[in-house]
Amino acid sequence: MKKTLLAVAIPALMMATSASAVEMYNDGATSVSMGGHFTVLVKDVKDGDTKVDDNSGRVNFAVNREMANGFALEAKAEWGVDFVEQEGDLFYNRLGYIGVSHDTYGTMRVGQQWGVFGDVALVADQSIQYGNDYLYTDHAALGIARAERALTYRKGHDFGDMGKFNIGLQWQGDNEEDTLTLKDGELPAAHSTDYDDRIAFALSYEIMGVTVGYAQSTGEKSVDGAKKVDADIDAMSIKYGDFNKGFFAAGSYSTADNILGGFEEAVAYNVAVAYTMQSGLRVGTTYEHVEDDNNSDNVSVDTVAAFVEYPIAKQVVAYTGYEFDLEDEYDDNDSSNFTIGARVYF
Numbered sequence: 001m002k003k004t005l006l007a008v009a010i011p012a013l014m015m016a017t018s019a020s021a022v023e024m025y026n027d028g029a030t031s032v033s034m035g036g037h038f039t040v041l042v043k044d045v046k047d048g049d050t051k052v053d054d055n056s057g058r059v060n061f062a063v064n065r066e067m068a069n070g071f072a073l074e075a076k077a078e079w080g081v082d083f084v085e086q087e088g089d090l091f092y093n094r095l096g097y098i099g100v101s102h103d104t105y106g107t108m109r110v111g112q113q114w115g116v117f118g119d120v121a122l123v124a125d126q127s128i129q130y131g132n133d134y135l136y137t138d139h140a141a142l143g144i145a146r147a148e149r150a151l152t153y154r155k156g157h158d159f160g161d162m163g164k165f166n167i168g169l170q171w172q173g174d175n176e177e178d179t180l181t182l183k184d185g186e187l188p189a190a191h192s193t194d195y196d197d198r199i200a201f202a203l204s205y206e207i208m209g210v211t212v213g214y215a216q217s218t219g220e221k222s223v224d225g226a227k228k229v230d231a232d233i234d235a236m237s238i239k240y241g242d243f244n245k246g247f248f249a250a251g252s253y254s255t256a257d258n259i260l261g262g263f264e265e266a267v268a269y270n271v272a273v274a275y276t277m278q279s280g281l282r283v284g285t286t287y288e289h290v291e292d293d294n295n296s297d298n299v300s301v302d303t304v305a306a307f308v309e310y311p312i313a314k315q316v317v318a319y320t321g322y323e324f325d326l327e328d329e330y331d332d333n334d335s336s337n338f339t340i341g342a343r344v345y346f
Helices: 005-014 114-121
Strands: 022-026 028-044 050-054 057-066 070-083 091-102 108-112 145-156 164-172 175-181 190-194 198-207 211-220 218-222 232-242 245-257 265-276 280-291 296-314 316-325 336-343
Touching: 028 070, 050 316, 070 145, 114 145, 114 164, 114 245, 164 336, 265 296
Parallel strands: none
Antiparallel strands: 022 028, 028 050, 028 057, 028 336, 057 070, 070 091, 091 108, 108 145, 145 164, 164 198, 175 190, 190 218, 198 211, 211 232, 232 245, 245 265, 265 280, 280 296, 296 316, 316 336
8 A cells, every 4th residue: 555755754754773765655666765964073173273063964865766677767866964054055965866777788877976986086985084085176067076967877797706897987068167265365266167078987896805996087177268278187996895894995096187286287195994893883094195296295185094983873973083184294284183073874
C-alpha cells in the first residue's frame, strides 16, 4: 500500500539513525531520501581570534526512479547551511543535477555536481576539519572539485581478480565568475573572470586495495578582459585502504598553470594518513603544500595537521586537532590553529 510523502517524511526525520540518507518515500519504483550533516566547532588561531564556527554543513534531497531496460533516473539537490552567523545567506547552492545510469553503459549527469577531476585529485580530502583546501579556489567554474554547469560521464570496468578500471569525462561551457580581492589597507577590488569551454578526464585503476589515478582539466580564462591564458591542471594520486576502517594512506601531486596559489605555474601536493580502530576512534595526519614552480621560496600553502575523531553517539562524531602553519617561514602571519568540534549526521 502506498503512503503519502508527508506521512513518511515526518517520522523518518525524527527517527533518523543511519549515516546514509533517510528514506522518506518509496513506492517500489521511485524513492525520495534526505541526508546531510551539521558541524559546530571552536577554533583558536595563533595570530588571530578564538571563535565559534561551522564547517561545511549541508542538507540534500535525492530522487531515484527505476526505468525500463535497466536504466535508472536520478536527481539530487544539495544546499550548504551556515547557521552560526546572522549575516549572509543561510542556504547556498552546492549541488543540483539530473542523471541517467545503467550498470552496463555507465552514468551521465548534467548540472552542478562533483567533477571527475576530484575523483583523482581529492583522495586525501577525508578528515572533517583538515582536508584539501587549495583545490576549492574557483573550483566550481574550473570544475576541479564541485563543477557547475557541467556534463559528466563515468564508467567502471570490473575485471575480477585483475582489478577495476574507472574512466570519467567532463565538459563545461563558457562561464563567468565575479570575485573580490582583499588586501590589507586597501578597499576590496572586484574582478570578473571569463572561462572558455573546459574539458576534463580522469582515469584510475584499483587492485588489492591500492588505487592509482591520473586526471587533467584544461581550458582558457581571461581576467577583467585581459588576454586569454591557459588554465590547466594535472593530478596524479595513489590511495590505499578505507578511511573508515583500519589503515588508510593517500596522496596527490598536481601541476597547474594560472590556477593554484595565484602562480603562473604551480606545484601542489596533499597527503593524508589515518588509522581507524574497531571502536571508531580515528587518529591521523595531513600535509598540504602549494608553491611557485619557478621559485620554491614563493609558497602560498604549507600546513601539517594532526587530528582525532571519535563517534560519541550514533551519528555524532566529536573531533579535535591542531594545524601547524609552516608558511610563517615565508611571511609574518602564523595561522596555526587548534580546533575542537562535533559533527551530526542525518
